[in-house]
Amino acid sequence: MTITEADFEFISSVVRAESAIVLERGKEYLVESRLLPVAKESGHPTIADLIKQLRRSPMGPLRGQVIEAMTTNETSFFRDVHPFHALSDTVLPELIRARAAERSLNIWSAASSSGQEAYSIAMLVSDALVGQPGWRVRLLATDISQQMLDRTTSGLYSQLEVNRGLPAQRLVKHFTRQGTHWQVNEDLRRMVECRLLNLDAAWPMMPSMDVIFLRNVLIYFDIPTKQRILARVRSLLRPDGYLFLGGAETTLNLDAGFERVQIGNAPAYRLRSEGKTA
Numbered sequence: 001m002t003i004t005e006a007d008f009e010f011i012s013s014v015v016r017a018e019s020a021i022v023l024e025r026g027k028e029y030l031v032e033s034r035l036l037p038v039a040k041e042s043g044h045p046t047i048a049d050l051i052k053q054l055r056r057s058p059m060g061p062l063r064g065q066v067i068e069a070m071t072t073n074e075t076s077f078f079r080d081v082h083p084f085h086a087l088s089d090t091v092l093p094e095l096i097r098a099r100a101a102e103r104s105l106n107i108w109s110a111a112s113s114s115g116q117e118a119y120s121i122a123m124l125v126s127d128a129l130v131g132q133p134g135w136r137v138r139l140l141a142t143d144i145s146q147q148m149l150d151r152t153t154s155g156l157y158s159q160l161e162v163n164r165g166l167p168a169q170r171l172v173k174h175f176t177r178q179g180t181h182w183q184v185n186e187d188l189r190r191m192v193e194c195r196l197l198n199l200d201a202a203w204p205m206m207p208s209m210d211v212i213f214l215r216n217v218l219i220y221f222d223i224p225t226k227q228r229i230l231a232r233v234r235s236l237l238r239p240d241g242y243l244f245l246g247g248a249e250t251t252l253n254l255d256a257g258f259e260r261v262q263i264g265n266a267p268a269y270r271l272r273s274e275g276k277t278a
């Protein structure tokens with residue numbers, strides 16, 4: 001079965017209104033493959049029936065299910081490796097020195113999906129602070145998907161998930177086997193605070209951030225949305241803080257307030273000091 005043009009347009013407009021995710025023409029296959037399980041679960045014989053019901057009751061419970069289904073949650077521990085090397089080798093030692101008096105760090109994993117990114121950061125922070133008691137670390141993990149946040153809170157990962165990017169010694173050190181799954185140990189779970197947050201809606205009160213991971217999510221948005229989000233990220237980042245984006249993302253030509261710095265093999269972004277231009 002193929003989705004009609006009108007149904008595709010309708011789904012695109014709902015998804016864009018709720019999440020800012022742009023579904024361009026040609027993504028019909030994606031909509032079909034993602035909505036088929038939602039149709040089945042909600043007792044609709046076809047995707048067309050599901051969409052008909054959503055049109056009848058656009059603000060009903062199906063709306064949330066459709067948005068959840070249309071988000072791409074692909075992630076893994078230490079994804080792309082280099083940003084995490086930059087964090088452990090350069091950024092954390094530097095910030096720990098700079099914050100020696102206040103002994104506090106605020107880190108944000110924005111669009112954190114099922115939590116592998118936040119827990120990867122948590123492992124590195126816990127290593128960096130060994131033997132330095134009294135630090136207050138706030139590691140915020142946010143996403144638009146409540147299902148993903150629930151997974152993050154549980155800290156439970158399958159064998160397949162821990163096989164992707166997590167070194168064996170870290171698995172042994174920070175996880176406990178729970179039947180067929182592995183659970184992140186409580187000390188790291190306590191470090192990570194999960195919150196629902198739509199990057200393109202109002203943000204709750206958040207502290208100024210020392211490090212922001214905003215990785216592999218801007219790619220789904222149009223240029224004005226990326227610019228709006230980057231401007232807000234800029235106002236939240238501390239003057240000596242660091243922003244990490246995904247490998248296919250950049251602030252270049254979007255926000256002149258950032259400058260790109262290279263840390264080992266990872267690009268990072270810092271606030272441009274006054275007076276400098278792009």
Ligand SMILES: C[S@@+](CC[C@H](N)C(=O)[O-])C[C@H]1O[C@@H](n2cnc3c(N)ncnc32)[C@H](O)[C@@H]1O
Nearest residue numbers: 019071074075111113144145198199215216217
């Ligand atoms: C591909 S995952 C990236 C996960 C992780 N940052 C990484 O790089 O591995 C993209 C995440 O962005 C979330 N997302 C999509 N639109 C969003 C929005 N408007 N606000 C917040 N999160 C959003 C999705 O739910 C998904 O979990």
